[in-house]
Amino acid sequence: MSGSTKLFGSKQWLLVVGLMLTLTLVGCASPEEKAKAYYEKGIALLETDPAKAKLEFQNALQMKKDMTEAVYGLALVAEKQSDWKACFSLLNSVLDNQPKHTEAIVKIAQLFLAAGEIDKAKENADNALAITPGHLGATMVLAAIDLKQGQFNPAVEKANQVLAKDPNNIDAYMLLASERFAQKDLPSALKYLDQGIAIDHKSLLLQLFKVNVLTATGNVAEAEKTFKALVEATPSDANLNAKYAEFLMQHDKQAEAEVQLRKIIALDASAMAPKINLVQFLLKTKGPKVGRLALEQFVKETPDDVELNFQLVNLYESQQDAAAAESQLRKIIQVAGNKPEGLSAKVKVATKLLANHKKTEAMQLIQEVLAADARNVDALIVKSGVEIDEMQYETAIADLRSVLRDQPNSAQAYYFIARAYELTGSNALADESYTKSLEISKYSPAYAVPYAKSLMGKQTFARAEDILQNTLKRNPSNMAATKLLAQLKLAKGDIAGAQNIADSIQNAANSNLAEMITAEILMRKGDDVGSIAMLEKAHKKLPEDMEAITAIVKVHLSKQRTDTAKAFLDTVLTAQPNNYDAKLLLAQIYDASNASAQAQEIFENIIVLEPHKTEAYQQLASSYAKAGDLVRAKATIEKGISANPNSAELYMLLAEVHQMNKHYKAAMEVYEKILASHPELLVALNNYVSIVADYETDPKLLNSAYERAQKLKGSGIPQFLDTVGWIAYRVAKYDEASRLLNEAVAKLPDNATFHYHLGKVYLAKNDQAKAKASLEKALSLSKNQDQAFTKEIAALLKNV
Known part of the structure; x- marks a missing residue:
């Protein structure tokens, strides 16, 4: 809802700004007079310095606690700062004191409109008009509702009514431009935008909309010129700079985009997000080495920034450099100490260690945290997660109850305790706790998706569907929930429902899920040719997506087109010579086709290139075992363990080879070793x-x-x-x-x-x-x- 004051807000207070006089407060001024002076100063600062305006409104309230206009001023500040929760709360406080405060009612209508709650937006706009007939802001809310619902003529009519009363109302010009854009009349949309910009050339909303319209007309050069001028006019606006950098990237102007990203970092050297944005850009455009060096330099410049250090750990892990990741984790522990942020860092390090199967060391850190702070919520949650894995359900439940006593609104704690209840057979308590976690987190996909998946496994489709629908209502662009809902529809045989989902996400950015769903539907209908065509479209859209690549291979193999599957993977590897998973898949096809020599050669090559990934060792050992060569199978596994000493999968395979050799004592020893570090x-x-x-x-x-x-x-x-x-x-x-x-x-x-x-x-x-x-x-x-x-x-x- 950024910029919504300019989209719909009333501008009457600008008259106050225009007539503002500098007041000198004297000692004999009454509290009411002081409050009024603070309030007027806050109004004067609202556009240029919202943070200082907030202080003035707070000062006014100290002088006069029931000053409704000062509370409304704080709501305007919250709106400027995009703090919608605070804005909504403050507006309701205004209405508690003054139920017929029209401006507050209109603002609430705008918030509901932005949240997609059309009925509530209309109810509040109608209420405002009942109090103040002809109110322009309320009229514009109703016009926007008409536009959102595709009622173009009524929307235009209302906007023109507003312009008849206020020819300088830029909200009306924005709406008229939006209507023309929706009707694909781009020249007229530009005309309305230029009229609005002539009235308020500082309006970011109008200028950015103009950039979009110019881009849609194909005039990218003019769009860039407009955008650049806008950025130069407000060089300290980091968000605007970021949008400009994104625009440049979209139009293959990588050098200019990098310059822009570095400018954003210079605006606030302490901010982490701009640095990560630059690193991600460099990883994508200049490769893993350049991106890695950039992040290492940022960490070197601010070694005490724990979050940035963790970002470097994540990068090392994504590049499969386990040694560098572990070394960086050690540095974090040294930097952090036992300060609150240090305890937080230790919990995060413990979480990373658990992910790397180093449970003993991880739990030692958790115990250190709990020794310093016995009620540390994050540490107790990690501890309870380990207890659940070790089937110590009652202990986990006790720890999680302790967390919930301190933090009764912890969605994560409710989610974990639900898992523990479920595993002990307390299904009613589990469902109640799962529901709590969803309600508190506002149906966060992090909790909703795994719970829905679990329900689907139990054939509880109605409940799973209800959860996913609620999740997508709040997180409409979440692809994990969308994908699972499509899978649910297909599992129920609701082909039309699955197709509707695919159609609804056809234009989703950086996603081929629509094509993947449609391909599955076509396959179920027996349309092999159509399914392959759709999968190829999905692959073309995201060439590195292994799900699409694997699906194409599976279809060919299911139709006994082994050579076609191999040829397809050859083309993938020509374009992506370092695609580890594609190489594995090709080797597996050779192995399944009894071409074990070729398969083993590919597996060996993969191991040389990626010694710290375990799948190739597993597949090569299995290939040798299938051929009866248990000596080479065992040697391959031991080589893999040497490079990956924490791989439970490789140890499991070693135990199986011992069993195949009838070396049962040796197998038992390996299983004991696995269970010591992985009792789950x-x-x-x-x-x-x-x-x-x-x-x-x-x-x-x-x-x-x-x-x-x-x-x-x-x-x-x-x-x-x-x-x-x-x-x-x-x-x-x-x-x-x-x-x-x-x-x-x-x-x-x-x-x-x-x-x-x-x-x-x-x-x-x-x-x-x-x-x-x-x-x-x-x-x-x-x-x-x-x-x-x-x-x-x-x-x-x-x-x-």
């Missing part, structure tokens, strides 16, 4: 317990594994249930084993191992009939799969 990895726990249940005889080890396996019970995953049931059998808890294995069989009835384990339990319980039925089922399922297993089952059946 239930797959590692399941595999460890499974090995113990299958191969160990030590009662102490078996009982320990049984106790540890209890974490797997609540997962509902059939393989995990089978493992818990099997270890229960090994410690002679046959009733528990029978119950769990029957539950696993019910969830996955065609698994031979499940039936075999259940048969063994029934034998232990001397239930020969059920044992025979289970073993016969296991035998029928195991045929043509594992001959050794089949022989074992057959031998067992002979004794039943």
Whole structure:
């Protein structure tokens, strides 16, 4: 709503400015006179120095607490500073004191209009007109509503009525220009804008609109000239400078854009955002090295700027330079100390360490923070997140309740406690807390999208759709929520609904989601050709988007067009020779086509280029293992671990290779190592317990594994249930084993191992009939799969 005072605001107070006299306050002046003097000084400063105007209005209120006009002055300052929440609150305070304050009512109408709440905007504008018939500001609000609703003739009629009464009303010229622009009459739009600018050449709104119209006519040179003159007239306006830089970038004037971005930094050397904008620009236009050097220089100039240091960490991580990122994190800890900002920095460092799988060190930092401030909200939230991952749900809930006592409006705390409730089966409390997090955060996509995704996984489509609709109402440009809503529509078979979403985002900037949704719709309709054409359009729109690239490859492979898929990836890599994911995808296609030599060569090349990324190691090791070369598979994994010592994925693969080699003790040791740093990895726990249940005889080890396996019970995953049931059998808890294995069989009835384990339990319980039925089922399922297993089952059946 920036600049809305100029779009709709009444200008009566300008008369006061024009007639303002310099007042000298004498000691005998009454409080009312002093208040009036402060108020008038505030009005005089409002346009040129809103911050000083605010002080004058506050001084007026100190002299006269019930001075409504001073409160209204503060609302105008808040509007100038784009503090809409404060503006709305102050305007309501004005109306509490003076319910028929027309100007305040009109301002509230403008705020509702900007927020898209048309009905409330109209209600307030009508109210203003009832109090002050013919009020120009209220009339312009109604005209703007007409325009927004496509009622062009009534909008124009109202604007002309305003001009008849006030020929210098620039809001009316803006509306008339907007109507002509909407009707694609660009010359007339320019005419109205020039008329408005002739009245108020300082109006940013009119000038910027003129730039847009000139650009739309194709006269980019004139648009740039207009924009440049505007910037030169107000060189200290950082926001305007930023808009100009963006304009230059859009029109391929990179050198001029860089100059402009550096000017913005010079306006306020302490501001971080302009520096980051320049770095992002340099990364895009001059490459990763130049952008990185620029950010490193900014950090060197202001080493105590913790936020800027974190930006450098983020850049290192995005460039896959884990060593540099970790080194920078250490520097942040040294710089931060135990001051409040230092404690905040430690929490952020801990969060980064957790993301890098360094939990022990991260939690040490969290404990340091809590030792200095036992009620530190951010630290408690991080701690509770770790506790949830470790299945310490009750402890997490207790920590989060402590947070909510101090910060009852913490959306993040409600979101985490909802997760904990959900994982303990307290669904009603979980839903209540999820709802709280959404309401407090005003349906922030950060909370709404994962919750909606979870609901979709439970087939709770109506609730998920309601959440996503509310999220998009408040965040209409959020692509994650838009994408998930489209997926929901497709899951429900609502093709028309999904297509409507695609149509609504057709012109979204920097997004190919519309094309991706349409491609999926066409594929579901059996239109292979149309789907590929749409995916190619999506790829052309965002050439580096791997989702579009992968989708094109999948379609070709699904139609047995392997050579076409390879050729397409070759063209991608010609244009993007360093596209890591595209190289991986090409190697995977060769491997799946039994061209393992070519695949392995590509994987090896990727590893040389990107030694700190783990996927190529995993894929190469899998390729060797598939070919029966477990020695090279193991060597590849160990090489990957040497370069990536914190990769749980590589350790998991190493344990699997040990199992394939029947080196079960070695596999158990690897799983123990994984669980020491990643206790939340239930797959590692399941595999460890499974090995113990299958191969160990030590009662102490078996009982320990049984106790540890209890974490797997609540997962509902059939393989995990089978493992818990099997270890229960090994410690002679046959009733528990029978119950769990029957539950696993019910969830996955065609698994031979499940039936075999259940048969063994029934034998232990001397239930020969059920044992025979289970073993016969296991035998029928195991045929043509594992001959050794089949022989074992057959031998067992002979004794039943």
